[in-house]
Amino acid sequence: MTDATTPSAPGITPVSGKGSLLVQDARTRKRNAAEARFKAYGIAAITVGMLMLLILVFNILTRGVGAFQQTFVTLEVQLLEEKLDKKGNRNIEDLKKVSTFGYAPLLRGAFETEIARMGIETDLKPKAMAGLLSAGAPAQLRNLVLSDPDVIGTVQQFEFLASSRVDGYLKGRVSRDSIANDKNISAEQLDLVDHLVTAGAIKKRFNLDFITGADSSDARPEAAGMGVSMLGSFFMMLVVLVLALPIGVAASIYLEEFAPKNWLTDIIEVNISNLAAVPSIVFGILGLAVFINYMHLPTSAPLVGGLVLTLMTLPTIIISTRASLKAVPPSIRDAALGVGASKMQSVFHHVLPLAAPGILTGTIIGLAQALGETAPLLLIGMVGFIASNPPDSIASGLLDPNSAMPAQIYEWAKRADPAFYERAWGGIIILLLFLITMNTIAVILRRRFERRW
Amino acid sequence: MALGLTGYVVFAVLLLTVGVFFMARGKARSSVGGDVRVLHSLPSYYGYNAAMFTAVPALGVMLIWMLAQPMMIENAVFKLIPDRIIEEGSSRGLVMSDVRRVAEGLDVAVAQGALTSDEAASIRSDSTDIRSLLGEVGVALGSTVDSEVLFAAQEYRNQSAGGLFWMSVIVMGLAIVGGSISISVTRAEFRARNVVERGALVLLILAASLAILTTVGIVLSMLFESINFFRLHSWTDFFFGSSWAPNFRGDSDLSILPLLWGTLYISLIALLVAVPIGLFAAIYLSEYASPKVRAAAKPLLEILAGIPTIVYGLFALLTVGPALVRIFGRGDDGLLGVEWMSGATAVLTAGLVMGIMLIPFVSSLSDDIINAVPQSLRDGSFGLGATHSETIRQVVLPAALPGIVGAVLLAASRAIGETMIVVLGAGAIAKFSLNPLEAMTTITTRIVSQLTGDTDFASPETLVAFALGLTLFVLTLGLNVLALYIVRKYREQYE
Numbered sequence: 001m002t003d004a005t006t007p008s009a010p011g012i013t014p015v016s017g018k019g020s021l022l023v024q025d026a027r028t029r030k031r032n033a034a035e036a037r038f039k040a041y042g043i044a045a046i047t048v049g050m051l052m053l054l055i056l057v058f059n060i061l062t063r064g065v066g067a068f069q070q071t072f073v074t075l076e077v078q079l080l081e082e083k084l085d086k087k088g089n090r091n092i093e094d095l096k097k098v099s100t101f102g103y104a105p106l107l108r109g110a111f112e113t114e115i116a117r118m119g120i121e122t123d124l125k126p127k128a129m130a131g132l133l134s135a136g137a138p139a140q141l142r143n144l145v146l147s148d149p150d151v152i153g154t155v156q157q158f159e160f161l162a163s164s165r166v167d168g169y170l171k172g173r174v175s176r177d178s179i180a181n182d183k184n185i186s187a188e189q190l191d192l193v194d195h196l197v198t199a200g201a202i203k204k205r206f207n208l209d210f211i212t213g214a215d216s217s218d219a220r221p222e223a224a225g226m227g228v229s230m231l232g233s234f235f236m237m238l239v240v241l242v243l244a245l246p247i248g249v250a251a252s253i254y255l256e257e258f259a260p261k262n263w264l265t266d267i268i269e270v271n272i273s274n275l276a277a278v279p280s281i282v283f284g285i286l287g288l289a290v291f292i293n294y295m296h297l298p299t300s301a302p303l304v305g306g307l308v309l310t311l312m313t314l315p316t317i318i319i320s321t322r323a324s325l326k327a328v329p330p331s332i333r334d335a336a337l338g339v340g341a342s343k344m345q346s347v348f349h350h351v352l353p354l355a356a357p358g359i360l361t362g363t364i365i366g367l368a369q370a371l372g373e374t375a376p377l378l379l380i381g382m383v384g385f386i387a388s389n390p391p392d393s394i395a396s397g398l399l400d401p402n403s404a405m406p407a408q409i410y411e412w413a414k415r416a417d418p419a420f421y422e423r424a425w426g427g428i429i430i431l432l433l434f435l436i437t438m439n440t441i442a443v444i445l446r447r448r449f450e451r452r453w
Numbered sequence: 454m455a456l457g458l459t460g461y462v463v464f465a466v467l468l469l470t471v472g473v474f475f476m477a478r479g480k481a482r483s484s485v486g487g488d489v490r491v492l493h494s495l496p497s498y499y500g501y502n503a504a505m506f507t508a509v510p511a512l513g514v515m516l517i518w519m520l521a522q523p524m525m526i527e528n529a530v531f532k533l534i535p536d537r538i539i540e541e542g543s544s545r546g547l548v549m550s551d552v553r554r555v556a557e558g559l560d561v562a563v564a565q566g567a568l569t570s571d572e573a574a575s576i577r578s579d580s581t582d583i584r585s586l587l588g589e590v591g592v593a594l595g596s597t598v599d600s601e602v603l604f605a606a607q608e609y610r611n612q613s614a615g616g617l618f619w620m621s622v623i624v625m626g627l628a629i630v631g632g633s634i635s636i637s638v639t640r641a642e643f644r645a646r647n648v649v650e651r652g653a654l655v656l657l658i659l660a661a662s663l664a665i666l667t668t669v670g671i672v673l674s675m676l677f678e679s680i681n682f683f684r685l686h687s688w689t690d691f692f693f694g695s696s697w698a699p700n701f702r703g704d705s706d707l708s709i710l711p712l713l714w715g716t717l718y719i720s721l722i723a724l725l726v727a728v729p730i731g732l733f734a735a736i737y738l739s740e741y742a743s744p745k746v747r748a749a750a751k752p753l754l755e756i757l758a759g760i761p762t763i764v765y766g767l768f769a770l771l772t773v774g775p776a777l778v779r780i781f782g783r784g785d786d787g788l789l790g791v792e793w794m795s796g797a798t799a800v801l802t803a804g805l806v807m808g809i810m811l812i813p814f815v816s817s818l819s820d821d822i823i824n825a826v827p828q829s830l831r832d833g834s835f836g837l838g839a840t841h842s843e844t845i846r847q848v849v850l851p852a853a854l855p856g857i858v859g860a861v862l863l864a865a866s867r868a869i870g871e872t873m874i875v876v877l878g879a880g881a882i883a884k885f886s887l888n889p890l891e892a893m894t895t896i897t898t899r900i901v902s903q904l905t906g907d908t909d910f911a912s913p914e915t916l917v918a919f920a921l922g923l924t925l926f927v928l929t930l931g932l933n934v935l936a937l938y939i940v941r942k943y944r945e946q947y948e
Contacts, residue, residue, distance in 0.1 A: 031840055038842035042737025045730045049754050049816070052809045056757075059772050060764070250660035258654060259661070271664040277863070277933045278926065279870025281897050282671060285922040288904060289674035294523060296553075311667050318664075344650040372761025375872035375897070379904050406763040413767050413877060421771055428764050435759065 060428055067426025070207035070222060071162040071170045073133055073196070077110040079145060081153045090149040103138035103145075104130065107160075120195040124188055132189060132196075134161035134222050162202060164221040164419040166193055170204055173418065210426060214388045215408060221419035224412070226427050228387045232302050232402035233371060235391070239306025239398070240313055240370050245363050247310075248317030249352075255318075256325040257347050276315035283312045284376030292380060300381040300401035308380060309370040316369060320362025324355040329453045357449035361442045368438040372431065374406040382407040383414075405431045462515070462621045466628045470508040473632040477503030480639045494646035502645045503635040505652045511628035518620045526612045533605045548602065550910070555606035556613070558587035574607065675926065678910070678919035685913040691920060697883035697894075699903070699914045707917045709924060711883040715893035719804045719879060720868035722889060726808025728861055731815025738816070739823045740845055751820070758813035762873040769806040769878030770797060777802055781890055794890040798880035801889040807874050811864045818863065822856030822943070823849060855943040862936035866929040872897040896921050 024032070081088060083106060084098055108126035115122065115129065122129075130137075137160040144158075145151060165185040168174035170193075179185055196202040213225025251272075259265040287308035291297045297304050328351050336346035377383065382403050391397035403411065405427065412424040478500035485491040492499075527549070534548050559576070562568040568576070568586075639645070683691070686707055694708030734754060738747050774797025779787055782794035826849050834844040850857070880892025881902070903918040910916065 031843070035840045035842045038845070039737070039741055041733045042741055045733030046737055046750055046754070048730050049734055049757065049812050050750070052812070053753060053757055056760070056764075056768060056809075059768065063771075247660045247663060250657045251663065254654075254657035254661040258657065268661050268664055271668050273937065274930060274933055275664060275667060277866060277929065278671070279872070279897070279929055281870065281872045281900055282675075282922055282926050285900065285904070285919065286667075286671045286674055289678060289919070290670055293910065294674075295520070296523060314663065314667070342646065342650060344653060368759070372763065374761065374763040374766075375876075375901070378872075378876075378901050381905070384905060406761055409763055409767065410873070410877075413770060424767055425771075428767065431761065432764070435761070439759065 060425055060432070063422065064425030064427075064429040066171050066173075067210055067422045067429075068207060069171075069204050070210070071167040071202060071204050072159045073162050073166075074157065074159050074201050074203070075107070075110045075114055076155055076157050077106055077141065078113075078155045079141075079152050080106060080109075084145060084152050085149070090152065092146065092149065095146055095149055098142070100138040100142055103141045106141065107133060107137060114201065115192075118195070118199045118201070120192065120199070122188065122192050122195075124192060128186070128189060129192065131185070132163055132166050132193060132202075134163050135220050136161065136216075136223050161222045164417065166202070167222050168419055169193060170197070170202070171422075173422070210423070211430065214390065215386045215403065215411070216388070217386060218415060218417065221415075221417050221423060224420065224423050226405065226408060226430055228390050229403040229405050229408035230430070231390055231397060232305075232382070232387065232407075233404040235302035235394075235397040235402070236306040236309060236404055237367055237371060239303060240310050240367060241363070243307070243310040244313045244317055244366065248314050248363075248366075249321055249359060251314070252318050252321035252325060253347060253352070256322050257351070258343075272315050272318055275311075276319065279375075280312060280373055281375040281379070283308050284379035286311070287376060288379045298399055298401070300385070300403075301399050302402050302404070303398040304380050305377055305382055305404060306398075308376045309373060312373065312376065313366040313370045316366040317359075317363055320365065321355070321359045324358025324362065325351060327358065327453070328354045354451070357445055361446045364438050364442040364445070368435050368442075371438070372406055372435060374410055377404055377407045378410070383411050405434075458617055458621060459515075459519070462624055463512070465625065466508060466511050466515075469628050469632060470504045473507045473636065474500040474504040477636050477639050480636060481641070481645070484639070485641050492641050493644050494649075498645040498649050499639045499643070501649045502643075502652075503632060503639065505649060506635040507628050507632040509652070509656075510631050511624045514627055515620060515624045518616075518624075522613075522616045522620070526609060526616065529612060530605050530609045533601075533608055535601055551602055552605045552609055555587070555602060556609040559606065559610060562587065573610075576603070576607075671926065672923075675919045675923040678916050679923050682913055682916035682920045685916065691917070695885075697899070699917070705914055707913060709896070709921060711885055712894060712896045712899055712921070714885050715800070715879065715883065716869055716875075716895040716897070718889070718893065719800050719807065719875060719895060720865055722801060722804025723807035723811055723868045724861065724865060726805060727811035727815050727864060730808075731812045731864075732819055732857065734812065734816040735819035735823060736845060736850075739820050740841065740849070751817075754816060755813045757809065758817075760810075762810065762871065765806050765810050766873040766877035769802050769874055773806050774798060774802040774878060777805075777890075793888075796880070796892055798878055798892045799890050800879065800893050803875050803878035804889065806878060807868055807871055810871070810874065811867060814867060815860055815864050818860035819853070819857050822853045822860065822940070825856070826852045853943075855939050859936040859940035859943070862932050862939070866932035866936070869932070870897065870925060870929045872901065876901055896925050900925070 083102060085095060087094055107130045111129035111132075112126050140160060141158065144156075162170075163184070165174050165179070165182070166189075169185075169190055174185070176187055176190060179187070179190070193202060209223070210225045211230075212227040213223065214228040215225065216223040255265065255268065259268075287304060291304045291307055292299055297307075332350050332354065333346050336350045337343070341349065381401075385401065385403075387401070387403035387408065389400070391400055391402065409424050409427040409431065412420040412427065478496045481492055481496045481499035482489065489496055530552060531549060534552070559568070559573045563573050686705075690706070690708055692709060694706060695710060696706040697708055697711045698706040734750075738751055742750065777799065778794050778797055780789055781787065782792060784790070784792045830848050830852060831844055834848040835841075839847065875895045876898050879895055879898060881894050881898065882892050883894045883899075884891075886893065900918045900921050903915055903921075
């Protein structure tokens with residue numbers, strides 16, 4: 001603080017007489033300019049921060065919104081009896097013998113008739129036409145036939161997913177220049193797409209399957225969805241909630257209300273504040289070594305993910321719970337003790353209910369943090385496979401291999417096909433919506449129930 | 454199967470607990486003929502007491518048993534593996550993992566109905582092709598099964614099943630004994646509330662100790678595997694070697710220094726972005742901004758801290774990286790017409806994005822610290838004629854400096870431990886280079902790449918991840934402790 005006086009100490013001549021209070025001398029101007037500059041730096045810093053946030057949000061929205069729309073091709077398919085049911089007795093076992101390869105010719109035929117009906121001229125072979133559809137289209141046809149054998153022999157209108165290249169073309173991701181070296185689609189096929197779009201057979205519409213569906217293989221980005229990994233995240237959060245909330249609250253009650261000041265309490269306190277700052281990947285290593293390697297819990301199970309995230313979230317919950325316990329005034333405790341309650345009764349009957357809104361807020365924020373965490377999940381194996389089967393019971397939800405939302409996003413970001421990037425951004429929108437909802441609930445709870453004593 | 458039995462036991466204990474609660478409460482009531490004023494404690498306390506003695510010892514023993522059993526069985530079976538079946542280049546640990554797989558495979562086969570449990574117990578390696586049998590039920594084995602391995606696997610299964618059986622018996626026994634004792638002591642003069650409260654206190658202490666247990670778990674799990682690693686690989690090469698080149702056929706160069714360099718370089722760039730912006734933002738918000746601006750800008754800035762790191766990782770890989778390539782790369786097509794950057798993943802990419810992530814971290818910590826500087830210091834400075842910025846630079850900042858250093862250290866520890874941004878944005882090449890436009894790799898990315906996919910816990914290439922993790926833990930812990938020490942010391946100064 002002595003620095004403040006040194007520059008102006010001896011050499012300055014006093015402004016006696018000559019100076020005016022209304023006219024600034026050079027030195028004052030310099031100091032004022034420095035003041036303005038300094039303030040401008042501050043404004044610039046805030047602006048840069050805001051700008052980054054804006055760019056990030058804008059980037060996520062513009063790139064991700066496309067994932068919620070998907071291109072569909074409407075086709076009338078003749079379900080020929082001689083191809084699907086040669087015996088003609090509609091026996092389900094016989095129908096199952098016809099694999100998806102058996103359905104592919106129907107699609108080719110459907111394309112041919114459709115294009116002839118619309119009067120579109122093209123040199124393309126029927127096989128190339130059917131290449132506009134997703135590779136899952138025959139399976140879609142087959143599933144319908146197996147669920148209702150009576151449709152065989154009739155003509156049905158279907159809405160098929162278009163292949164990811166066609167989808168990308170309609171969304172502007174794929175252009176005629178970019179497909180020069182792409183063997184999945186040709187310029188002629190794109191011409192056909194143009195014709196079909198004008199004829200109304202190819203349309204873009206909202207795609208619920210992205211939100212509710214399962215992940216798909218590398219070859220079919222158009223069919224990939226977040227649904228199953230959302231369930232994985234849900235079960236992990238369930239584990240975190242069931243374990244972290246009671247343990248965290250119990251630990252905070254002890255530390256805040258009962259703990260004597262001694263070395264053990266000190267160690268616990270230091271431990272908790274350090275755990276809050278341990279890199280999340282270290283918790284992943286712990287999970288791998290203890291839960292999977294030592295205890296032989298199943299790899300990739302949401303149960304293990306939940307356990308790891310519980311350990312990670314505990315410090316957050318403990319810190320916020322202690323703050324809300326501390327906020328309950330001592331007079332409440334004294335009053336309870338005064339009318340004859342035991343210490344334990346005063347805490348559980350009076351202090352804890354009063355601190356509940358604060359505890360709940362802290363828990364929700366802790367959960368939101370856990371929901372977005374990715375790094376530990378990589379180590380316990382929640383990436384690197386296709387999470388395709390939604391769990392059918394609580395036990396299978398906890399123990400069967402599954403992914404989680406952030407792990408699914410990471411998985412898509414690592415795949416080679418750029419069509420998956422759009423899915424990844426779309427997944428981020430869903431993830432952020434969850435986080436925003438949770439944080440909003442936390443803020444509302446705080447506003448609504450927080451008491452100022 | 455194993456989990457099935459455990460599940461039933463837990464369920465039975467819980468059911469018993471509920472039953473005992475009502476029985477004890479009822480007994481307390483009826484022992485005084487319905488006049489609860491005569492009881493020492495409220496009737497429900499007698500119930501809680503009985504429930505506590507039923508559930509807590511039983512479930513506690515169960516937990517400890519489940520933790521200890523694998524280790525004991527492992528040790529017993531470990532000794533059963535004769536030295537001669539351990540092949541050249543293999544290790545006892547590898548054979549042991551084979552044993553475990555065979556045992557699990559047999560369990561799966563029984564569960565799927567491919568074998569009856571008697572068949573599984575009497576199966577012989579010379580008469581049945583176990584490898585193809587287990588392959589059919591979805592358990593892939595690397596090699597054919599030796600009779601010794603099969604014997605060890607059978608022993609493993611027997612001991613596991615036996616252990617599980619005895620655990621169930623003992624746990625149920627404890628629950629029943631606990632329950633009946635606590636019901637039999639239920640009398641009017643029994644001080645149930647005091648006992649329950651003491652028990653509750655013990656549970657609270659246990660919950661609080663979990664923090665210590667976690668730390669111990671982290672340290673031990675990494676320490677053991679690190680020791681295994683240093684048995685297989687020289688520690689001098691790990692700490693002082695100069696190249697990182699894992700090779701899954703063995704004979705790898707596994708040295709931490711190139712990784713450490715990449716980590717520190719990226720963290721440095723991140724701090725160069727985050728510290729000036731964060732600090733100036735904090736100064737503006739705490740010293741200049743009107744309450745309205747502050748109320749709007751502070752939460753907005755803190756949104757950046759709430760965004761999951763996977764989002765930043767994707768932002769680095771797909772937005773910032775390509776944008777940088779457009780500026781510094783692509784030769785004549787690029788904005789600068791230079792060819793300095795070839796791929797989207799680079800030190801600069803990861804550093805910039807990590808810097809953005811750390812802005813709110815630095816700004817909110819510094820904001821707290823600047824606000825903690827007493828107003829009297831500012832007033833004194835203003836009184837001497839200093840301008841606002843002179844006051845900040847020459848009075849407030851020097852006073853807050855220790856705290857700000859603490860905040861920067863905390864941010865640095867965050868940057869060093871950050872994973873997703875570097876996994877997606879930094880690349881995978883370990884080297885010493887000063888060029889920020891090249892791809893480099895970090896400690897955290899190597900941990901991820903060594904531990905994902907198929908891992909073999911007997912090879913130094915996998916185990917090195919634990920040594921890296923331990924180093925990372927020690928590094929960040931050191932920074933955190935130092936930072937917290939500085940911040941705490943500074944806070945005391947003005948209180």
